[in-house]
Amino acid sequence: MIIHLGRLKPNLRWLAISIVALGFSDYPSSLLFQSAQAEDAGNLYNTAVDIRMGNRYFERQCSRCHGFDAKGNDETGAPNLTGRLRRASSDAGIFNIIREGVPGTAMLPVAADVPDATVWQLVAYINSLRYDPLSVELAGDAETGNRLFNGKADCSGCHMVNGRGGRLGPDLSRIGENKTPEDLLLSLMDPDQEVAPRWWTVRAAGADGVIREGFRMNEDSFSLRIMDTDSNLWSFQKRELENYERLEKSTMPSYAETLSDGELDDLVAYLFSLRREVLPQ
Amino acid sequence: MKHATALLVSVFMAATAGAQEDQFSTVITPAFSPITWERLVDARNEPNNWLMYSGTLDSQRYSLLDSINTDNVGQLEMKWAYQIPVIDRAETVPLVVDGIMFITEAPSNVVAVDARTGREYWRYDHEMPDDLRICCGRNNRGVAILGETLFMSTLDAHLVAIDARTGNLLWDTEVAPHDSGYSKTAAPLIVKDKVVTGIAGGEFGIRGFIDAYDPATGEREWRTYVIPGPGEFGNDTWSDDSWKTGGAATWITGSYDADLNQIYWGTGNPGPDWNGDVRLGDNLYSDSVVALNGDSGEIVWHFQFTPHDVHDYDSIQVPILADIEFNGRQRQVMMWANRNGFYYTLDRSNGEFLIGKPYAAQTWAQGLDPVTGRPIRVPGMAPTYEGIMVSPPIVGATNWYSPGYSQDTGLFYVTSFDGEQEFFKRDEDYEEGERFTGGGGRYTSPMDAFHSSIRAINPETAEIEWEFPIMPRSSAGITTTAGGLVFTGSADGYFFALDASSGEELWNISLGRRVHAAPMTFAVDGEQFVTIASGNVVYTFGLRD
Numbered sequence: 001m002i003i004h005l006g007r008l009k010p011n012l013r014w015l016a017i018s019i020v021a022l023g024f025s026d027y028p029s030s031l032l033f034q035s036a037q038a039e040d041a042g043n044l045y046n047t048a049v050d051i052r053m054g055n056r057y058f059e060r061q062c063s064r065c066h067g068f069d070a071k072g073n074d075e076t077g078a079p080n081l082t083g084r085l086r087r088a089s090s091d092a093g094i095f096n097i098i099r100e101g102v103p104g105t106a107m108l109p110v111a112a113d114v115p116d117a118t119v120w121q122l123v124a125y126i127n128s129l130r131y132d133p134l135s136v137e138l139a140g141d142a143e144t145g146n147r148l149f150n151g152k153a154d155c156s157g158c159h160m161v162n163g164r165g166g167r168l169g170p171d172l173s174r175i176g177e178n179k180t181p182e183d184l185l186l187s188l189m190d191p192d193q194e195v196a197p198r199w200w201t202v203r204a205a206g207a208d209g210v211i212r213e214g215f216r217m218n219e220d221s222f223s224l225r226i227m228d229t230d231s232n233l234w235s236f237q238k239r240e241l242e243n244y245e246r247l248e249k250s251t252m253p254s255y256a257e258t259l260s261d262g263e264l265d266d267l268v269a270y271l272f273s274l275r276r277e278v279l280p281q
Numbered sequence: 282m283k284h285a286t287a288l289l290v291s292v293f294m295a296a297t298a299g300a301q302e303d304q305f306s307t308v309i310t311p312a313f314s315p316i317t318w319e320r321l322v323d324a325r326n327e328p329n330n331w332l333m334y335s336g337t338l339d340s341q342r343y344s345l346l347d348s349i350n351t352d353n354v355g356q357l358e359m360k361w362a363y364q365i366p367v368i369d370r371a372e373t374v375p376l377v378v379d380g381i382m383f384i385t386e387a388p389s390n391v392v393a394v395d396a397r398t399g400r401e402y403w404r405y406d407h408e409m410p411d412d413l414r415i416c417c418g419r420n421n422r423g424v425a426i427l428g429e430t431l432f433m434s435t436l437d438a439h440l441v442a443i444d445a446r447t448g449n450l451l452w453d454t455e456v457a458p459h460d461s462g463y464s465k466t467a468a469p470l471i472v473k474d475k476v477v478t479g480i481a482g483g484e485f486g487i488r489g490f491i492d493a494y495d496p497a498t499g500e501r502e503w504r505t506y507v508i509p510g511p512g513e514f515g516n517d518t519w520s521d522d523s524w525k526t527g528g529a530a531t532w533i534t535g536s537y538d539a540d541l542n543q544i545y546w547g548t549g550n551p552g553p554d555w556n557g558d559v560r561l562g563d564n565l566y567s568d569s570v571v572a573l574n575g576d577s578g579e580i581v582w583h584f585q586f587t588p589h590d591v592h593d594y595d596s597i598q599v600p601i602l603a604d605i606e607f608n609g610r611q612r613q614v615m616m617w618a619n620r621n622g623f624y625y626t627l628d629r630s631n632g633e634f635l636i637g638k639p640y641a642a643q644t645w646a647q648g649l650d651p652v653t654g655r656p657i658r659v660p661g662m663a664p665t666y667e668g669i670m671v672s673p674p675i676v677g678a679t680n681w682y683s684p685g686y687s688q689d690t691g692l693f694y695v696t697s698f699d700g701e702q703e704f705f706k707r708d709e710d711y712e713e714g715e716r717f718t719g720g721g722g723r724y725t726s727p728m729d730a731f732h733s734s735i736r737a738i739n740p741e742t743a744e745i746e747w748e749f750p751i752m753p754r755s756s757a758g759i760t761t762t763a764g765g766l767v768f769t770g771s772a773d774g775y776f777f778a779l780d781a782s783s784g785e786e787l788w789n790i791s792l793g794r795r796v797h798a799a800p801m802t803f804a805v806d807g808e809q810f811v812t813i814a815s816g817n818v819v820y821t822f823g824l825r826d
Binding site: 056059060061063064067068069071073074075104111112113196197219220221222239248 | 368411412668676703705707709715716718720721722723724727728729730750751752753754771772773774775777786789791
């Protein structure tokens with residue numbers, strides 16, 4: 001299957017990804033999940049219909065915190081559920097979070113009378129939000145991508161992977177767990193599209209009249225901290241500033257023109273392979 | 282088997298013994314002079330006490346205390362902190378009576394502490410069922426007091442009366458069945474010899490109402506539905522049977538005018554929130570302010586801010602009442618910065634619209650009709666299946682957090698937010714006790730990309746006089762003082778003071794956790810204090826000794 005990159009201009013380019021259809025194994029019917037504490041025996045409710053039901057339930061019960069697209073909400077503190085989950089690495093783990101909540105946080109358990117089947121459908125829906133890496137085959141070659149990253153393309157000048165590289169961009173050691181190949185390609189071609197506030201640029205004129213510019217490391221109602229290109233940190237009380245302006249753009253260049261399609265594919269394959277867990281071959 | 286049963290029994294007995302100890306506390310507060318209705322009417326003139334949620338019946342949150350003022354506010358220091366044992370978020374506004382402070386906690390508990398030290402006298406832990414239906418967290422915002430009795434709303438939609446000296450439960454009345462989606466979070470309002478209180482549950486297809494109870498017995502004296510039933514005026518503003526599940530929750534405390542004998546109360550969104558197709562019409566009295574007769578509870582007038590709302594623009598702001606000069610004439614007005622992005626000044630004697638303008642980013646209305654104040658909608662801004670971007674977002678240009686008014690500056694202060702969100706519509710059937718919202722929303726930009734501020738509005742012109750930017754969106758209320766100060770908090774955990782006339786920053790302290798509450802101020806032995814809840818802690822500040 002070839003996925004069309006809906007968010008890019010259609011004539012820009014296509015990324016070749018094939019998703020290997022997941023065969024859902026047949027579990028013996030004795031393995032019905034009746035206990036509230038799920039054992040890690042897999043999810044029986046993961047057909048397309050279950051995913052749709054899970055989606056509907058999610059929109060109704062969960063979206064007010066996690067967002068209608070499950071991408072989280074800074075305000076409610078509800079995390080993005082479309083990437084790697086912090087608290088669960090298996091279906092049973094997700095099931096238990098939904099059943100029992102996360103104590104001491106706003107994440108409350110679903111009502112006791114919600115059937116387990118519904119919870120499993122939610123699990124199926126959450127799983128459907130990201131690719132099972134084993135099911136994705138990318139056109140590029142991760143090894144070639146790795147060499148590009150550290151060599152000709154000099155991504156490592158700004159990005160750290162497993163402790164090696166620069167600090168002028170986010171650490172990418174686990175980027176494959178949180179992003180789809182489409183997202184990754186978009187980051188390379190149009191970095192301004194989605195820039196986390198941590199990577200915005202601020203230009204501030206201090207009381208001494210000196211203008212300093214750098215990453216917006218931290219900003220709150222009364223103070224501001226920036227890191228300039230020499231990695232110096234500067235902290236200000238806003239009331240002491242003459243003025244300051246904010247640029248919500250990326251400092252990363254776009255590679256749409258400077259790298260070939262093949263090179264971009266290789267980089268995407270490399271980035272997608274960056275994850276902590278070792279995938280069975 | 283036998284063994285297990287025996288064990289169960291003994292555990293059960295231990296639990297009951299514990300509960301009894303809580304119920305019949307032997308620790309009592311010092312005596313205080315019982316709070317009469319006359320004292321509540323005149324609450325502004327005993328500024329050492331904070332006798333109700335909004336300070337006074339006109340809800341200005343304006344205190345006459347001025348020993349902390351623009352000259353010395355920079356010398357504020359923390360005097361004590363009270364840690365709430367149940368970790369949640371504190372939206373409480375404590376009351377203070379003669380040096381005793383009453384703090385409510387999540388989910389629905391009260392603690393009495395010494396207002397000078399924060400040391401506990403007693404606590405009341407409300408017994409709670411485990412099948413609560415709550416939309417937005419386990420909150421409680423405060424108690425009301427009359428005589429020596431405290432009145433509190435509970436999450437399971439009860440109203441309880443507690444002896445203020447001992448914390449003993451006096452009565453416990455079910456206001457509505459919690460398993461149908463009703464809950465209660467707001468402080469009640471004392472009106473003469475009654476406890477007036479609203480209801481929450483607007484996301485569960487409830488039918489909103491305002492109730493009055495006998496403070497001695499807990500018996501209901503009257504109930505006024507804010508969605509009219511068949512045959513009543515306004516019932517035809519709901520298509521088919523949609524009035525039965527129309528929401529219009531009354532989940533924030535109202536105000537009262539003793540001269541006009543009118544209770545003013547805001548009402549919430551019509552339900553389902555984001556799908557208006559199933560409830561065609563204006564949907565009275567959702568998203569309105571209703572004025573009720575102070576004795577009978579009958580609706581005297583209403584003003585609907587957002588007819589046929591499809592964006593969840595609840596009008597549950599606290600109504601601020603003041604007598605001001607308007608176009609050269611002394612008027613009894615009500616000031617209201619609405620969740621829908623517009624500020625309004627109304628004549629509170631009859632609900633007449635005097636002036637209204639946007640005070641925050643909004644894209645859903647072209648403006649207000651200059652005569653009626655009814656919004657003129659921008660076509661095509663209703664939520665869709667695919668999603669449509671609208672300002673204000675669901676959380677609103679402001680929300681439930683109290684605004685303030687200063688009698689010295691004549692300005693109205695509101696915590697405001699300029700944001701936008703994609704709104705979605707979904708088809709949903711009503712099922713009792715289930716969420717009934719018909720859609721939802723999502724942000725497409727990080728919170729930090731939006732602008733938040735404290736805005737000072739002139740009620741005569743509806744113009745913004747100044748603004749103080751904060752970030753990100755705040756849900757803190759505002760309190761003003763005769764010391765020329767505006768106190769409020771921010772989502773990034775600051776508590777701060779601004780100059781009420783200029784908006785200039787005078788003092789701030791980082792408390793490290795979101796402020797979800799409004800500040801209040803009081804005095805003990807002539808010394809003024811300011812209290813604010815942040816995160817799970819209640820902090821009290823005073824001047825350096």
